Amino acid sequence: MAGPLLDIEGLNVDFLTDQGWVTVVRDVSLSVAPGETVGLVGESGSGKTITSLSVMRLVPDPPGRITGGSIRFDGRDLLTLPERAMRQVRGNDIAMVFQESMTSLNPAFTIGDQIAEAVRHHLGLGRRAAVDRAVEVLDLVGIPAPRDRVDHYPHEFSGGMRQRAAIAMALACEPRLLIADEPTTALDVTVQAQVLELLRSLQQRLGMAMLFITHNLGVVADVCDRVSVMYAGQVVEVADVVDLFEAPAHPYTEGLLRSMPQLGVRGEPLATIPGNPPLPWAMPEGCRFHPRCPYATDACRSGAPALTERGGGHFSRCLRLAEIELTGAV
Amino acid sequence: MSDRPLLEVRDLTVQFQLGGGLFAPKRTLTAVNGVSFEVMRGETLAIVGESGSGKSTIARAVMRLLEPAAGTVHLDGDNLTALSGAALRAVRPKLQMVFQDPYSSLDPSKLIADIVAEPLVVHGRARGGDAAALDRTVQTLLEQVGLGAVHMNRYPYEFSGGQRQRIAIARAIALEPKLMVLDEAVSALDVSTQNQILNLLEDLRTRTGMAYLFISHDLGVVQHVADRVAITYLGRIVETGPAARIFGSCAHPYTQALLSAVPEPNPRRQRARRHQPLAGEIPSPLAPPSGCPFHARCPHAMDVCRREMPAHTAVDGGGSVACHLQTEGPRLAGKPLAADTPTPP
Amino acid sequence: MSDVAAAPSQSGTVRFLRRFRRQTLSLWALGFLIVLTLLAVFAPWVAPYDPLQQDLDHVLEGPSADHWFGTDELGRDVLSRVLFASRVSLLAAVQAVLIALAIGVPPGLVAGMWGGWVDALIMRATDALMSFPPLILAVAIIAVLGPSLTNAMIAVGVLLSPTFLRLMRATTLSVAQETYVEAAQSIGCTRGWIIRKHVLPNVVSPLFVQISVFAGVAMLAEAGLSFLGLGTQPPESSWGAMVGRGFRYIAHAPSLIVFPGLAIAVTVLALYVLGDGLRDSLGRETRQES
Structure with a gap:
């Protein structure tokens, strides 16, 4: 087996609370x-x-602070x-999907615009190609009629569809x-x-x-x-x-x-x-x-x-x- | 007297008016649609x-925190739907409620002692204003839920979710209710705390003989606590029956889908039983489908399902189910042909 | 279940005080306001001269060892007059805020609690009141009631009341949706009990912030109206009235407007800073987990 893709070693994270600095993550290793x-x-x-x-x-800083350890992704220390x-x-x-998909989707933009923007920013695609990519990933996550749905706003999606859209957005840049x-x-x-x-x-x-x-x-x-x-x-x-x-x-x-x-x-x-x-x-x-x-x-x-x-x-x-x-x- | 149900709900319908602004026409949302059920003394009915x-709307309508549009709710002989004002407050001690979110159900500005004492005070059961006697009663109540005198002069913010739910339960049992409505009372808690509260509730039920109306989305929990189960879909009850029958051989395709969607806590068995999950989501109650509310997602839907709302028919093993497969569809050995009963988790 | 926090229980007030203690600037503002209030109360003993005593040999003098703040056009000691005027100015602010609270809070509470057409009626009436140009409304009220300090403050109170009403309605609305209000209802509490025991204690804190800020606003309004001659009438004097009269001699004795003007500015600033500090110390309790 090749080396790990993600390798967390001895991670420590402290938070400032009413009771002073406390360690909320202590010496965590994970690969x-x-x-x-x-x-x-x-x-x-x-x-x-x-x-x-x-x-x-x-990690929100303040009040949080990473105080030790390393997080290697593909050999590079992210910290x-x-x-x-x-x-x-x-x-x-690395992409992330959250519990409440509304936190990762901006209510003011259409689903398609949001995915396309991420793709253009990260993959350097043109406008037309970026929208095509958005349609492609919406299709990939099983959203019916993706050509029409790219122009919809997050609030027009049901809870499950919104989570699918959030996953599509996370996956857009592979x-x-x-x-x-x-x-x-x-x-x-x-x-x-x-x-x-x-x-x-x-x-x-x-x-x-x-x-x-x-x-x-x-x-x-x-x-x-x-x-x-x-x-x-x-x-x-x-x-x-x-x-x-x-x-x-x-x-x-x-x-x-x-x-x-x-x-x-x-x-x-x-x-x-x-x-x-x-x-x-x-x-x-x-x-x-x-x-x-x-x-x-x-x-x-x-x-x-x-x-x-x-x-x-x-x-x-x-x-x-x-x-x-x-x-x-x- | 005792063979009559404690709680009898008949054809309960609850509607909400939405919109009605200058440019938005008023729309009617039917959240609960002709629901009937009963709870016997000392029994746990899970919805x-x-x-x-x-x-949750059913729970609030039973508690008369919402005005039903139609239907009746009888508790212990009293028609709750006909009562209001002082008369309604007078029967409130018989039914109490524990809410889902233990963080917002306790007034942050009150001491625990005052929170637990409040029902006694408002119903004039504080024994002629004897503060020491009231304190003793509150202490006994807290002890019944696993807390004690040391917690009385503290504020809600000092307690964890599980402890807050204990305080909410102490408040609910203060008036010795006959029925307790538990609205997702453990779903905001962590697994380990959740079981502590479930055991406490079971313990209180055996000691006091009260009945529970247990509202939940968690079938694992329901399987453990419920005597009888009512499965709801889009404002209607689609299947009811004894817990053993529901979890052993359920009759409604939606119940089957629910049961098979709960992952089993064992990787080998879970991976072996995996199959295509139910497609789609619950339709909007603002635009309910014609006929059976479940037909759009049902793997066995027939023509009649799109046209007609199925009536409840009795099922072997107790209870009833509202599904055309019971009366119209192909059957084999008394069971609907297409319905492959999933193994109980 | 003995693992409650080891620290002793603190009521909301104690926790508020603990946080407020850390707000150095607000503490200074509070200290200043306390000293100012004491000076106002004990003005007859603190003031070096009778504020009405004229000395026509020394008119429009600048600050000196005898008269720290100088003298006015009738030779009266400006320091003594500022001290006595503070009684009028402070009282005026208190009056205006009390009137605004009396007019704004009960309907705000009712609107938030009852909702529906009651709410709609109250809010439309408020909108109507707020659509008048404020200064014209104040002048109109004074024109009807006659120019006096109390009438001016009634006008200011009326003008400020919609903000209290809206604030009260908004906080009541959010508290009324808390589950503990529903829980109280399910226990069998009457609506009056719920308002007294559960809603009021949880809506007063944002009110305090607004009171502090509005005391400053009222003081400015009083100054403005008195400057225009619509407020305090001679021989009584407020800071605003002093600035108004001193304005005529601005070329000869700028100290006549500088000192009462400074008093207004510093006091209003202190009230605003106090309001900020209160707001920062009144944060809601956070959940204990994670």
Whole structure:
């Protein structure tokens, strides 16, 4: 296998809050190979969105600041790139799709104009060719009658169609990496299924890599090849998707899997992870998950575990990995 | 008395007037269209639907936060639709509601103690103004939802989403309602917190015997909590039945599509069962299709579906379904021919 | 569930004060306004001379050790007159703002809460009021009621009230759509209770910002009207009236208009700065997650 397309090493991101500077992303490492789909899973506040925004260098500053680490894309460190060169990377090499498609579409311009502008800017196409390209990508994402729809405004599209248009815009310049941040969370299940199917088929056809950020394990099971699980600003487990579901190696992952309501037994209480995720300015000593972990011992309260490989590209940040038996969702 | 339903909704229709400006003609949006259902004492009825299905509008009409255009809502013998003003306020203790967004459902300027005490105060149940007794009651309520006295003199902003939803539940159970309307009460929460709240709700139901009207879009959650399920589409109920029947052998093509669209939490099985997802989206309620509201997206649509609205017919295993396949279409062994029942997740 | 924030609970007021403390410029403005108010209240004890005492041997003199701000055309001490005039000017601003609040807030609340035709009626009436040229409206009101400070301030209050009304309507409208208002309704609260307990406490803070700014506007309007002779009548004097009278001697004794003029400028500026500071400190609470 060739080297990774995206390689994040030891990323640290700090935010200024009412409680002073706090580290919201700590020592996060993550890689995406060409053509691969990597899931980044976590609950709200886990740092998954900040990690993805860091790749695009779109962390709001202030209050945010990338304080350490490197983000290599195709060998180049994006964090040291001048802003001009970074602008070329955004959209051209790496594109992003957000949860609320309205945030990436400008309500004042037609869908066609917006896609064409991106294409002209990045690929240097002429006006006519750019509009043709817009029609082509709208067709690609399954928007019916794309010739007519290029002249429509975002508000004339339904929620699912708008998300398709946002994906079309992201794909227009044939990026090598697509970052999708909860792209289906705001959609209904039947429309979610359509968009997931679309992303999967597009990826196969275009051979691009995808970083898929979500809190929904069902979606992960559907689209991802490999998964990184984040908790309280750290990556706690990295695994192949089948391994992650069938043989999780971190108590938090196990807790998440057991919490899927589908796996509950009627008449019995649903499995839960007790307590709440810690606040960024009140991170527990030792392992950050220990206050909520059913397997925690004194060692977990004092020693911070490192992300260690248990074999076969399966990493876990747990001190008791060798001693405990975790069950997956089979 | 006890075999009569606690809540009986008949032919409920809710309409909204849109536009009506100088240049825009008034348009009528029918959000809920002739919906009937009942909730028995101590039972959980889940109303399931996607956005635009009218499920939240049903909740608000039952709560009389909206005026229905037609239909009746009977709760425990009282015709809610005929009541107003003081008479309506007098029956409010019997039905309470928990809202979707725990961030906007608590007044940011109030202490938790005052939020939870408010229903008792407005209904004159604050025991003759005895502040200490009221405090004790509030503390007991907070303890019932897993919080305690330490949380009383705090403000909502200090709590996480799950904790806020606990506070909202404490407020809702203060008047010991017989029916609680839960409008997407857990969908804004993270998975781990969501289950804590679901367990709490189940626990409260067994302890107090109240009934739940559980509005949700999440079939995974519904499968776990509901006794009976009503599936809504474009302002109508298209299928109802016991949860076991709906999740085991549903009869409406839309229910089938919903069930198969929920990804299974196992990569091998999810990838094996993948198939072509349902095309299209819910049509605009401003321009509802003729005939069956689902016909444009239905893989089994027949001519009659485009012309006539199907009536509800009874289904083996309980409940009913509004689908022409039940009466007109080809059938095999009592089931519609084309309907391949998906494996239950 | 014991993991609430470790910091002690703070009411909205305490959190507001904590943020406001960081606004250095606004603190200075507030300090200035407090000192000014104290000087106005204790003017009879603070002022070096009787403001009405004439001294025809020393007329139109510039600043000196005896008369820090100089003397006017009748030999009266300008410093003492500025101090006494501050009582009139400040009171006038307060009057105008109170009148504007009284006229603007209740209908704004009603319009935002009830909506429908009530809202339409109130807003059209407001539009009609606002379509008059303001100065002409003020002069018309004074023409009917007669020139006096109170009547001038009634005119200013009427002119300012539509802004309060609109602000109140807009904030009420957004608060009325919050789920906690719906929740209160579902509990069985009456509409009066909901307005008193849930709407009012959540709409007053933006009002304070506007009050501060409008006190400045009212003060300027009072100055303008008094300058034209439509406000304060002699022998009473406000800063605006002083500028108006001093204007006649601008060539001989510019100090006659410089000092009351400066008083107006600095006070209005302080009120605006205070308004900015209030606005910045009254930000809504953000969510706790992420």
